[in-house]
Amino acid sequence: VRLPNMDGRVLLLGGTGLIGRALTACLGPERAVATHRDHPADDSLWFDSTASSVESLLDQVGNPGHAVLLFAESRTVFCAKHPEEAAAINIGSSIRTLDALKKRGIKPVFLSSDGVFDGRGGNYTETDTPHPLMEYGKQKLAVEHHLTTQFDDYLIVRPTRVLSTQPGEGAIFDSWLAAIRDKTVIQCADDHHFCPIAKDDLAKLIVALIDGGAKGIFHAGGPDAVTHWSLLQSFIAALGVKRATIQAVAKSINDFDVGETRPLNTTLNSEKARALTGLVPATPGEVCREYAEAVKRQGGFENG
Numbered sequence: 001v002r003l004p005n006m007d008g009r010v011l012l013l014g015g016t017g018l019i020g021r022a023l024t025a026c027l028g029p030e031r032a033v034a035t036h037r038d039h040p041a042d043d044s045l046w047f048d049s050t051a052s053s054v055e056s057l058l059d060q061v062g063n064p065g066h067a068v069l070l071f072a073e074s075r076t077v078f079c080a081k082h083p084e085e086a087a088a089i090n091i092g093s094s095i096r097t098l099d100a101l102k103k104r105g106i107k108p109v110f111l112s113s114d115g116v117f118d119g120r121g122g123n124y125t126e127t128d129t130p131h132p133l134m135e136y137g138k139q140k141l142a143v144e145h146h147l148t149t150q151f152d153d154y155l156i157v158r159p160t161r162v163l164s165t166q167p168g169e170g171a172i173f174d175s176w177l178a179a180i181r182d183k184t185v186i187q188c189a190d191d192h193h194f195c196p197i198a199k200d201d202l203a204k205l206i207v208a209l210i211d212g213g214a215k216g217i218f219h220a221g222g223p224d225a226v227t228h229w230s231l232l233q234s235f236i237a238a239l240g241v242k243r244a245t246i247q248a249v250a251k252s253i254n255d256f257d258v259g260e261t262r263p264l265n266t267t268l269n270s271e272k273a274r275a276l277t278g279l280v281p282a283t284p285g286e287v288c289r290e291y292a293e294a295v296k297r298q299g300g301f302e303n304g
Helices: 018-027 054-061 076-081 083-104 135-150 172-182 199-211 228-239 271-277 284-297
Strands: 010-013 032-036 066-069 107-111 155-159 186-189 216-220 248-251
Touching: 010 018, 018 032, 018 199, 054 083, 066 083, 076 083, 076 135, 083 107, 083 135, 107 135, 107 199, 135 155, 155 199, 172 186, 172 228, 172 284, 186 228, 199 216, 199 271, 216 271, 228 284
Parallel strands: 010 032, 010 066, 066 107, 107 155, 155 216, 186 248
Antiparallel strands: none
8 A cells, every 4th residue: 555655654742652652553663753751662762842852853753754743731630720831732832843844844643632622512523613611622722723724734633532441551441440449439420421432443543544645634532422420330340340349429520620611522423534444443331341351361350
């Protein structure tokens, strides 16, 4: 298969996190060029989006066909309570990096968020007008606007909550597993609806869009809508633990101390990406079961 770009390598800026590691595995060592700031990985290059020279990095690695912007201040509560500090990374560093890529003729791939929507409708398509409530969503939308108005060739991918099928990767299942093991209370929102996607499925989707020469905006959600509460119930069932022994409390997402009003329905319609790539992500239940199987392979745990 001939790649649309002469250079099939992909620069992963901030590429040693959950999504970056999945992209590296999907692309393979011949194509993936990853950078890190705090968490080095095999062959990754140090790069601080707030201080490093993008031009010097590109001089070092040469000009890849694509560059994926994965670095971000993604702690949404931090963004709400410290908007200027978060914006320095999420807007300032992102736009500075994008403009440097543009000068070198490198196609940018920007990971945005379902948080660009206000949650009043749900089942959002790429043609729906964003109207973020969250500071994080506002910052992501600012970068989207820069791309759509200043670039001719770009790719914007809007994922939602990203799940991992493997214990120990820092995704939400790890915190739930730890709480179940320690018999501590799990508090979950039961009124925020979203479409989670497994990290490996997201990586495959992004690579397929890159290799297919896609441009524009694409939603990258999973096939089913859940709440954190319903996802927790699927997780408990997959583990096969005794529900009566688990301390769990359902509450509104806006009853948590998050510093701002959160949207209630950020479900995404991702048919555009699926139609182009032919990829159908795993359901939340399937992801739960794969994670549970990995836990059991590692020796399981006692509950009750």
